[in-house]
Amino acid sequence: MKGTEMAARRRSSxxxxxxxxxxxxxxxxxxxxxxxxxxxxxxxxxxxxxxSVAPLTLANFQHVLVQVPLLxxxxxxxxxxxxxxxxxxxxxxxxxxALARLRFRGNMVILNIVVATFMVSTPVILVPLYIxxxxxxxxxxxxxxxxxxxxNAFGIFLLRQVMISIPKELEESATLDGAGYWRKYTGIILPxxxxxxxxxxxxxxxxxxxxxxxxxxxxxxxxxxxxxxGLSSMQGQYGSQWHNIAAAAVVVALPTLIMFLIFQxxxxxxxxxxxxx
Amino acid sequence: MSATxxxxxxxxxxxxxxxxxxxxxxxxxxxLPIVLAFGxxxxxxxxxxxxxFAGVDNFLRLLSDNKLPKALIVTFSYAILxxxxxxxxxxxxxxxxxxxxxxxxxVRTMVFIPYVLSLVVVALIWQFMLVDKTGVVPTxxxxxxxxxxxxxxxxxxxxxxxxxITVWSQAGYQMLLFLGGLGGIPKDFYDAASIDGAGxxxxxxxxxLPMLRPTSFFILLTSAMACITGVQxxxxxxxxxxxxxxxxxxxxxxxxxxxxxxxxxxxxxxALTLVLVxxxxxxxxxxxxxxxxxxxxxxx
Numbered sequence: 068m069k070g071t072e073m074a075a076r077r078r079s080s081x082x083x084x085x086x087x088x089x090x091x092x093x094x095x096x097x098x099x100x101x102x103x104x105x106x107x108x109x110x111x112x113x114x115x116x117x118x119s120v121a122p123l124t125l126a127n128f129q130h131v132l133v134q135v136p137l138l139x140x141x142x143x144x145x146x147x148x149x150x151x152x153x154x155x156x157x158x159x160x161x162x163x164x165a166l167a168r169l170r171f172r173g174n175m176v177i178l179n180i181v182v183a184t185f186m187v188s189t190p191v192i193l194v195p196l197y198i199x200x201x202x203x204x205x206x207x208x209x210x211x212x213x214x215x216x217x218x219n220a221f222g223i224f225l226l227r228q229v230m231i232s233i234p235k236e237l238e239e240s241a242t243l244d245g246a247g248y249w250r251k252y253t254g255i256i257l258p259x260x261x262x263x264x265x266x267x268x269x270x271x272x273x274x275x276x277x278x279x280x281x282x283x284x285x286x287x288x289x290x291x292x293x294x295x296x297g298l299s300s301m302q303g304q305y306g307s308q309w310h311n312i313a314a315a316a317v318v319v320a321l322p323t324l325i326m327f328l329i330f331q332x333x334x335x336x337x338x339x340x341x342x343x344x
Numbered sequence: 345m346s347a348t349x350x351x352x353x354x355x356x357x358x359x360x361x362x363x364x365x366x367x368x369x370x371x372x373x374x375x376l377p378i379v380l381a382f383g384x385x386x387x388x389x390x391x392x393x394x395x396x397f398a399g400v401d402n403f404l405r406l407l408s409d410n411k412l413p414k415a416l417i418v419t420f421s422y423a424i425l426x427x428x429x430x431x432x433x434x435x436x437x438x439x440x441x442x443x444x445x446x447x448x449x450x451v452r453t454m455v456f457i458p459y460v461l462s463l464v465v466v467a468l469i470w471q472f473m474l475v476d477k478t479g480v481v482p483t484x485x486x487x488x489x490x491x492x493x494x495x496x497x498x499x500x501x502x503x504x505x506x507x508x509i510t511v512w513s514q515a516g517y518q519m520l521l522f523l524g525g526l527g528g529i530p531k532d533f534y535d536a537a538s539i540d541g542a543g544x545x546x547x548x549x550x551x552x553l554p555m556l557r558p559t560s561f562f563i564l565l566t567s568a569m570a571c572i573t574g575v576q577x578x579x580x581x582x583x584x585x586x587x588x589x590x591x592x593x594x595x596x597x598x599x600x601x602x603x604x605x606x607x608x609x610x611x612x613x614x615a616l617t618l619v620l621v622x623x624x625x626x627x628x629x630x631x632x633x634x635x636x637x638x639x640x641x642x643x644x
Binding site: 083086087089090091094103104118158159161162164165166169171172177180181188190191192193196197198199215217223247248252278280284299302309312313319320323327328331335338 | 352355356359360363365367369370372373375377378380381384389437443444450451452453454455461462463464465468470475478480512515516523569570574578579583597600601605614620621624
């Protein structure tokens with residue numbers, strides 16, 4: 068009896084060692100292409116296609132930061148991402164407050180319409196959205212990226228799911244004190260949903276930083292280009308200068324990676340919630 | 345009595361006020377464009393803004409457009425390959441990393457990083473690794489006599505390559521969703537099954553998969569939508585192949601963009617958009633049918 072138990076335990080520890088090895092192997096396979104990009108960015112041009120890691124150099128980074136207006140593209144993108152994120156969080160938390168905490172006729176209808184708009188992606192509305200943006204005089208303007216970028220059903224839906232779980236009593240005592248809806252929203256609800264707001268902020272920032280199709284469609288003036296557009300344009304201009312393209316790609320990816328690593332916990336949680344609900 | 349009525353009205357008024365910024369925005373930038381797409385499909389719109397009524401011209405052109413069947417087949421093939429493949433890879437990763445793994449958190453991060461990268465960076469990474477003959481992948485494959493393959497330049501392989509790149513970039517996201525789903529399955533179920541002598545495969549098919557049905561539904565639906573109408577079907581194609589070689593990777597979103605902004609034919613692009621929406625609807629209905637609308641039990 069004792070012997071079989073020990074054998075079983077040994078077997079299960081062998082399995083867990085095997086599992087760990089397999090997991091690490093898979094993890095490395097997934098990370099390897101990005102690591103290869105980073106290594107390429109750090110190697111001189113002559114070594115681009117060689118299986119070597121030394122000698123490392125920062126020359127490629129110096130070159131692209133001076134020759135390509137990457138910093139300007141990053142500035143434009145950061146501006147768009149911050150403005151969209153701030154306005155979106157205010158609007159979406161307001162809408163979610165109404166949908167989760169206020170009784171009115173048509174509540175479920177509105178919620179369903181909001182969720183349905185979640186299915187509409189940029190390629191589907193690309194052409195009419197272009198016409199609308201042109202009519203508004205926002206072509207070739209960062210506001211043409213910002214204004215349509217604010218409205219996003221996912222944020223409304225996620226905030227509503229979180230707000231609906233807040234106990235009613237919290238608001239009732241404030242009602243007795245004569246607080247209006249605005250005060251209850253800002254004073255009671257918003258402080259309680261800070262973690263969700265934080266994870267949405269990271270998600271929105273990343274989405275705007277990584278956006279390519281819409282900015283490329285409406286921004287022709289190179290001074291207004293956003294970062295993915297700028298990076299993509301190197302493809303033609305820089306032909307096969309992969310060492311420079313790699314360096315630029317690392318510079319462009321760095322802010323998102325840093326942000327992801329810092330806010331990983333928040334992000335992972337909100338992604339898991341989005342899948343469950 | 346009248347006090348409660350007026351409080352009700354007040355509450356409803358407040359609700360609409362809170363909702364109005366987002367409702368106006370969603371109406372103007374999502375609902376209105378959909379309505380406009382229908383209208384514009386009957387117009388001839390040049391890129392410079394001249395609009396004239398074109399009747400069913402754009403729809404007749406759909407019938408005689410010999411690129412359209414190609415684009416439809418590409419979009420269909422892309423979804424039918426990438427959706428199940430990334431589902432299996434995502435689930436496999438989640439099952440592997442769900443149990444005790446030394447440094448499991450770090451491995452999850454490593455698998456998730458490709459998802460955080462923009463599709464432009466993803467495309468550049470692979471384009472570089474797949475450079476004909478001298479890239480890392482052809483160099484490594486020389487050992488097994490596959491070094492001569494042009495992964496993005498040969499019409500036979502280009503779409504498969506795009507599918508592979510898609511799976512690589514999305515797998516981490518799907519893994520996370522599956523890990524969330526797996527976490528929701530009570531451990532007692534597995535204990536009971538083990539006592540009954542159920543093996544690994546048996547537990548997977550009779551406990552894990554049925555319990556994961558809501559998660560599966562969500563993942564299949566969102567990844568099918570992403571392949572058919574998502575920006576990935578434009579971003580990756582624009583960066584990697586521009587729809588080529590020989591239209592082998594001409595997805596509908598890329599074709600629509602090309603008609604609208606390369607050939608300045610916004611009316612015809614709108615007609616194509618309607619075709620795309622129709623395909624999306626079919627895919628959504630198919631997903632509902634396959635997963636039985638995310639319900640837990642077969643018989644419900």
